[in-house]
């Protein structure tokens with residue numbers, strides 16, 4: 001029987017960027033048209049990647065802004081992050097930079113498993129953030145970047161698959177660093 005590994009992932013970002021819609025699309029397989037601000041919600045899903053099985057515990061948070069203080073529950077015991085902005089809102093992109101800095105400090109400036117998501121890419125005519133800007137920001141963090149639309153099942157699935165892979169990648173890089181120190 002395969003080992004089921006537990007992974008806790010927190011979804012953060014400014015209000016109305018599509019955090020709930022992405023989580024709901026991933027877990028329930030449908031797009032939510034209406035907007036109902038989230039307080040905090042959790043989702044669970046078993047994800048199979050190759051021979052490995054993961055129990056993915058998702059925390060969908062209330063929208064944050066640059067003044068938000070992130071609680072310890074967003075730091076302690078969290079394996080990875082999905083940071084979401086909307087490509088139609090430059091402000092949501094600016095907020096994501098400040099949220100990342102808070103997380104980075106909260107984790108003692110260690111490397112973080114992060115997938116940066118430019119959501120609402122289906123609304124491209126209203127775009128305020130170009131893909132190249134998202135890519136550059138993610139690269140500066142050593143993170144992965146994706147554009148998505150919560151309307152698209154496959155793109156959404158790709159985000160959560162990617163964050164599980166990012167967690168493994170960062171964990172392995174620590175293993176390698178430790179081996180180097182011993183030598």
Ligand SMILES: Nc1nc2c(ncn2[C@@H]2O[C@H](COP(=O)(O)OP(=O)(O)OP(=O)(O)O)[C@@H](O)[C@H]2O)c(=O)[nH]1
Pocket residue numbers: 013014015016017018019020021022032033034035036037038039061062063064119120121122123148149150151
């Ligand atoms: N066109 C389009 N609309 C989207 C997309 N994702 C979300 N929306 C819409 O944007 C609105 C806000 O989506 P939510 O998922 O509630 O956003 P949220 O980030 O969870 O919002 P908060 O709870 O306030 O933090 C809803 O009306 C969604 O239908 C997307 O990819 N494309």
